[in-house]
Amino acid sequence: MTGDFQHVVLLAGGVGGARMAEGLARALPAGALTVIANVGDDEEFYGLRVCPDVDTLLYTLSDRIDRSQGWGVAYDTVKALDVLRDLGAPVWMKLGDADFGLHIWRSWRLAEGASLSAIVAEAARQWGARADIVPATDERVRTKLNTDEGWMDFQPWFVGRRCIPKVSELRYEGAESAKPAVSASAAIASADLIAFAPSNPLLSIEPILAIPGLRDSIEKCRAPRVGVSPLIGGKAVKGPLARLMQDLGIEATTRAVAGRYAGLLDGFIVDTGDVEDAEALRASGLAVAATEILMGGPEGAERLARELLAFAGKVAIAGERRRG
Ligand code: GDP
Ligand code: CA
Numbered sequence: 440m441t442g443d444f445q446h447v448v449l450l451a452g453g454v455g456g457a458r459m460a461e462g463l464a465r466a467l468p469a470g471a472l473t474v475i476a477n478v479g480d481d482e483e484f485y486g487l488r489v490c491p492d493v494d495t496l497l498y499t500l501s502d503r504i505d506r507s508q509g510w511g512v513a514y515d516t517v518k519a520l521d522v523l524r525d526l527g528a529p530v531w532m533k534l535g536d537a538d539f540g541l542h543i544w545r546s547w548r549l550a551e552g553a554s555l556s557a558i559v560a561e562a563a564r565q566w567g568a569r570a571d572i573v574p575a576t577d578e579r580v581r582t583k584l585n586t587d588e589g590w591m592d593f594q595p596w597f598v599g600r601r602c603i604p605k606v607s608e609l610r611y612e613g614a615e616s617a618k619p620a621v622s623a624s625a626a627i628a629s630a631d632l633i634a635f636a637p638s639n640p641l642l643s644i645e646p647i648l649a650i651p652g653l654r655d656s657i658e659k660c661r662a663p664r665v666g667v668s669p670l671i672g673g674k675a676v677k678g679p680l681a682r683l684m685q686d687l688g689i690e691a692t693t694r695a696v697a698g699r700y701a702g703l704l705d706g707f708i709v710d711t712g713d714v715e716d717a718e719a720l721r722a723s724g725l726a727v728a729a730t731e732i733l734m735g736g737p738e739g740a741e742r743l744a745r746e747l748l749a750f751a752g753k754v755a756i757a758g759e760r761r762r763g
Contacts, residue, residue: 443470444748448630449570452643453492454509454677455669456636457499462740463634464569466748472570473626474500475653477638478493478555479582479611481644482594484522487542488549491594493574494541494561501566503537506736509677511558512537531599534692554737556620573626575647578617582646583610600679602679604734606686609641614649627656632751635666637732639680641687648703653761657703663754665706667745668693668734672712676733694719706754708732708747726754 447467450462451474459475463725477492491510498504498512506510514750524530534542541562548558554577560659563572582593586604596604604758627633637712638644648654657664675681675692681691693716697707706726710733711716 440463444632444751446629446727447472447632447634448626449474449634450638450644450647451475451492451496451636452638453480453495456492456638456643457495457504457527458734458740459634459638459667460496460646461571461737462474462734462742462744465473465737465741466744471532473622473630474570474572475623475626475647476572476574477561477643477729478574479575479580479614479642480593480597481579481581482592484534484542485528487539487546489523489532489534489547489582490555490556490559490574493572494538496570496572497541497559498567500563500570500572503566522708529574530566532594533598541740546689554620556622558592558621558727571622573620573622573627574651575620575623575653576614577620578613578618580611580613580646580650582610582642585610592757597642597679599754602682604668606683608646609687611646611649615651617650619650619652621719622628623653624656625698626725627640627653627660630660630662631664633657633660634747635664635665635704637667637669637676639669639675639683641680645699648700653659654703661758663705663751663758664703665708665751665754666697666700666704667708667743667747668696668713670696670713671710671732688707692705692716694723696759697725703756706750708743708750726750 483489497512505513515537519539584606585608588604651672684691693709693713708728711729717729720727
């Protein structure tokens with residue numbers, strides 16, 4: 440039994456989320472996958488709206504992605520950024536020329552009155568993306584970090600300062616009052632599986648879950664809910680997760696990541712080496728699968744996706760038995 444899922448929702452951030460999304464899109468029938476994307480990283484540059492996580496998903500699922508770095512457009516150039524630098528503008532955010540095209544188009548469509556979710560759906564359709572991509576909300580949610588240099592916006596901390604300032608507190612400004620995008624709520628309502636990508640829980644998944652309407656619907660949903668750990672042996676595959684957890688006084692372990700999703704998960708997939716975490720999570724009542732969770736390329740991501748679907752099939756059967 441591999442779980443014959445037809446309506447799968449994936450909660451995702453950027454690079455790790457997009458890898459998992461690509462694997463699931465390859466493993467599932469066409470039209471079965473909806474990715475709900477974090478918008479807490481969104482920022483304005485030069486008057487343009489930039490949505491890094493949504494765009495990494497768009498580029499990955501439409502084969503435009505620069506695979507060597509995991510974000511941005513393949514073979515992109517930086518002539519626009521060179522002009523901006525010559526003119527004295529700050530240029531720490533790496534935006535390529537093709538990438539600028541998307542930001543110009545999105546900002547133009549927003550000014551015309553289109554919603555962010557409609558704009559992203561349009562881009563996904565035009566580019567033949569292999570999944571539906573839905574921003575968590577059409578409203579403004581912004582991740583803010585309190586650091587030893589004071590409160591910072593996300594991109595100046597992450598890209599501008601390369602995550603160096605030590606973080607003592609996180610806020611997802613606007614999330615509390617934000618309504619979910621209509622298409623995000625609809626996808627959860629009809630989901631037969633909810634998956635949590637191995638994205639950064641603090642910077643990618645929790646800004647989604649901080650939107651009360653989304654959290655509630657995932658909490659109440661009857662579909663199995665399974666996640667994949669972003670940590671292997673206490674280390675992030677890439678990015679500042681382990682450091683950030685330590686800064687915030689959270690143990691950098693797979694079980695601490697699952698703990699962030701308490702009440703929202705039925706099963707968790709951990710790395711084969713993380714035996715203690717697997718035992719602790721099982722003892723807490725979660726279904727646990729242990730396998731190689733490093734994805735590498737698209738084939739590796741597809742392999743993990745197939746294992747996730749098989750695992751979710753078993754979790755679903757167990758859940759039905761419990762309820763029956
Ligand atoms: P971002 O928004 O671009 O930072 O990307 P995400 O939040 O979606 O993903 C970042 C997380 O993905 C990091 O914490 C990584 O540890 C995790 N990650 C990246 N590649 C892999 C992988 O192959 N396997 C697993 N399990 N996690 C991964
Ligand atoms: Ca991100």
